[in-house]
Amino acid sequence: MLVSYKWLQDYVDLTGVSAEELGERITKSGIEVEGVETLNEGLKGIVVGHVLECEKHPDAEKLNKTLVDIGAEEPVQIICGAPNVGKGQKVAVATVGAILPGNFKIKKAKLRGEVSNGMICSLQELGIEGKLVAKEFAEGIFNFPEDTEVGQDALALLGRDDQILELGLTPNRADCLSMLGVGYEVAAILGKEVKLPEPKTASASEKATDYIKVNVEAKDDNPLYVAKVIKNVKVGPSPLWMQTRLMAAGIRPHNNVVDITNYILLEYGQPLHAFDYDLLGSKEILVRRAKQGEKITTLDDAERTLTEDHLVITNGTEPVALAGVMGGANSEVNADTTTVLLESAYFTGPVIRKASKDHGLRSEASSRYEKGVDPARVRPAAERAAELMALYAGGEVLDGSSTADSLEMEPAVVSVTLEKINRVIGADLNMQEVQSIFSRLQFETAVDNDKITVTVPTRRGDITIEEDLIEEVARLYGYDNVPMTLPKGASTPGHLTDYQLKRRLVRRYLEGAGLYQAITYSLTSKDKATQYALENRDPVELAMPMSEDRSLLRLSIVPQLLEVLKYNLARQADSLAVYETGAVFLKNEAAELPEEEEHLAAAITGLWENHQWQGEKKPVDFYVLKGILEGLFAKLGLDSLFAVKAAELDGLHPGRTAHVYLDGKVIGFIGQVHPTVQKELDLKETYVFELNLKAVLEAGTEPLQYTAIPRFPSITRDIALVVDKSKTAGELRGIIVEAGGKLLKDVYVFDLYEGDRMEEGKKSIAFSLKYFDPERTLTDEDVTKTHDKVLKAVEEQAGAVLRG
Structure with a gap:
């Protein structure tokens, strides 16, 4: 809500209170003032x-x-x-x-x-x-x-010698979506009176009821409808002061009739609509639910198809407005309009929100109806608008109004004790001070011993229970005035759980490895919801999604990270590495709510190393990401349980993809994004992984043990094994480690040969094996004995032959 400081002075005396000071005091009372803008600053x-x-x-x-x-x-x-x-x-x-x-x-x-x-x-x-x-x-x-x-x-x-306060209103404070509402609030904060407009019009001898009759079929949706008729209107520009106030509030001026309805919207918070009476085509206004498939062309010249969920204003037969959202083009006020039918109505929030959402028409009027307007202002707003049309459009206001009224809304009556107010706030107020606060808010009160009963005006629909009353007392008493106290009783120092500590360790490790943390939406679309999921379950669909692109809860984090890469690559950030720890949501048919499971995912693309001076460039590949994972599991003390085995998964490259194992169980995957997916997303060669982080962090680890610096030398033996191409280095390494026993301390691959000199269907993989005994110097005989066991094991279990 944009509030003009000069306009606000029409309702509250702001003498001695600058716009900046007022903004600070409003913020301290519970409504955040996001900024104060001086319109003519520096001019x-x-x-x-x-x-x-x-x-x-x-x-x-x-x-x-x-x-x-x-x-x-x-x-x-x-x-x-x-x-x-x-x-x-x-x-x-x-x-x-x-x-x-x-x-x-x-x-x-x-x-x-x-x-x-x-x-x-x-x-x-x-x-x-x-x-x-x-x-x-x-x-x-x-x-x-x-x-x-x-x-x-x-x-x-032009009204530029003004300052604009931008209020960041929460949905419960719909009362401040108007200048009068802000006036009430400011008057309460400053302890001053509110000056309200007093509309006065010289009514004509003719009656409004002779020109129009109002009938409402959908009484639950529209319990109050007021129609006034203004004749002999001359459509033209509105007064300059009105235009400038509208512009300062973010509304474009059109003509005097439309501008007056918008001005009242801002002043009273009550949406109005002006029809060209002569284009209406009848002497009846009928408010009803739309018929299935019924059509209306709105003021933006768009033809809209209606359903029975939508409320329409009709001339008895055809719709002339989508209630509370937008008028119809068939009854629009134009330069030739001479008679105006002015609508002021109370529509319930849900039916307006439904129409606004279905047709993508969110307006100042619809947003106010959705949050709730004050039913007590429906009639005064119509009278005030009629007065302004008489003043600035030369109109002749017909006597009375044509109304349909089935509204039954009484002010809320809420009671609270002084003892509870003081106990909750932590203050020591007396009843007179509490009464004074409610009096400043223009609330009627009645006191019975320690109990105060408050009659809340209909403009404050957010106050319904005693806690609401306590909040009003606290914020106007001043949060700064609430005494500070220390907690009583024994206190326990806070600490992180073992799980939280490990999660932080994971984040620090990945950031140290050069990955940036990303935080993406947990909501996704139907196309992406099941992509890269570790578990095949139906996605959880939201009952009331914001949009189709955010209608389902995710089963995987990878699709969102690919969107992050796409966004940044489109902005010429071509070397990227991001990770995210976050929840995925698994549907549980036996429970109402889904299971939340924490996952870890990463995506990298572009160059991993780029040393321009040395002319060295290293693009990312499968082994870069695999190495990051190996380092992570080593950091967590799980390297002995970690394994990677080739696999084929949808959306990933068939030859560069693997399952990640922890203690023999699949907990995730690692691989290159499939080239077709890369092309669809305009990505370069991209590698990703996703793990069940919960399984990783809850895995048991052996206590950390330190070993002394070696006193005795180690012996290294290299072997080149000829095996079938289907055999993996990881499989061979596992056999070697198991056969090597206690003396074998390290094994790593240092060469792979698949050239012309190799028999068809075969390949050569070379390993370096390090043997070591911390208690003594090994002899050739000791090493040969163990080494022979290794060679025999790879021959028997993998069909490997030593390369000659």
Whole structure:
């Protein structure tokens, strides 16, 4: 909610309270003020000028040479490029020495040989967003009304000598979605009175009920509908002060009738809609649920197909508005409108939200209906709008209103004891102080000994229980005034569980290895929900999703990390390594809620090492990611339980994919993303892994043991084994380790040969074996005995032959 500081002064006396101070006090009372913007900050030297003469520049077809009276002794010549500049206009002029947004200083200049003493400005050049400028001035300079005095401060006339407070409202504080609501709040904070508008109109002899009859079929959706009729309306521009207030609040001006409805929306928080009475086609307003498949063309010229879930305003037969969301094009107020039918109604939130969501039409009006409007303001808002239409559109307001009223809404009555207020807040207030706080809020109270009963106005629909009353007392008493106390009783120092410590260790290790942590959505689409899942289960679907792309709970983290890579690669970040620890959600048919299982996933692409000076570049590959995993399991003391075996998985490269094992059980996968998937996502060669982190962190580990620095030398033997191509190095290594016994301390692959000299279907894998005994120096006989066992084991179990 954008709140004009100057407009707010119409309702509350803010003497002696600056906008910044007011923002701080509102924040301390419980509503966050996200910022205070000074609209004319840094601007100066901008006045109203009168264009006395205007002719084409002699040497530039698109420029105009104007003579402008700026209230100085002599008129000045200004060269202007705006297509709509003309003689007789009142315009905004930045004089020589003026400063415009962006610290742009205006100097005397020559344009194509002609002197220019200033600049005729558009509203955009004065710092107003283009989308907020009225359409007739969107492509050129702004024209002030003809009676505007020359030489006046143009920024003041445009309402730019103001400050805007941006309120970050939570959904429960819908009462502050209006200037009056903010006025009540500020008056309570400052301890001052609220000045409310008192609409007065001279009613005509004719009655509104003679022109229109209101019937409501959907009484649950629309318990109150008020229609007023204003005749002899002259549609034109609204007053400049009203336009500037609308623009400051983020609403574009249109014409006096539409602007008045928007102005009341901001002032009262009550949405209104104006129909062209003559285009309505009947003397009846019928509010009902739409028929299945019924169509309406809305003000944005889009034809919309309705369902029985949508509420419509009709002329008795065909829809003329989608209730609370948008009017129909068939009854739109236009330049020829002379009679206006003004709608002010109370619609219930769910039916408006349904229509707004189904048609993608979220507006200022619909958002207020969704959060809840004050039913007590429906009639006053209509009267206030009718008054303004009489004043600024020359309208004649017909007597009375045509209404349909089945609304039964009484103010909430809530009681609380003084003892509970003080106990919860931790203060020592007396009943008089508590009554004073509720009085400042304009709440009626009744006291019975230690108990206070509060009648809550309908504008504060968020107050329903005694805790709400306690919160009101606390925030207006001032959180800063609540005394500070230390906790009583024995305290236990906090500490991390073993699981949490290990999780932190995992994150620190991966970050130390060069991976960045990512945090992605747990919600995903139907296409991605089951991709790369470790367990094949049906995904959990949300009952009320935000969108189709976020309608299901994820079964894997990898698809989201691939989206992270795609996003960054599109922005020329071509070497990336990211990881995430997060929950996946597994559907449990026996339980209402899904199981949450913590997973660890990573994705890398591009160059792993890039030393420009040495001319060394190392692209990522399967073994880079496998090495990271090996280091991680070693860090956790699980390296002896860790294993990787080739596998084939959907979405991964068939020759560069493996299952990850922990103590013989599959806990995840590692591999290259399938080339077709890479192409779809515009990715380069990309490698990923995903593990069941819960299984890893809960795995039992042996106590850490230290060994002395070796005193005796080790002996190394290298062997090259010829085996079938189907045999993996990991399989052979496992056989070697088992056969080597206690003396074998280390085994690693150092060569692979599959060249022309090798028999077809065979390959040669070379291993280096290190033998060592911490108690003595090994002899050749000791090593030969163990080494022979290794050779025999690989021959018998893997069909390996020593390469000659």
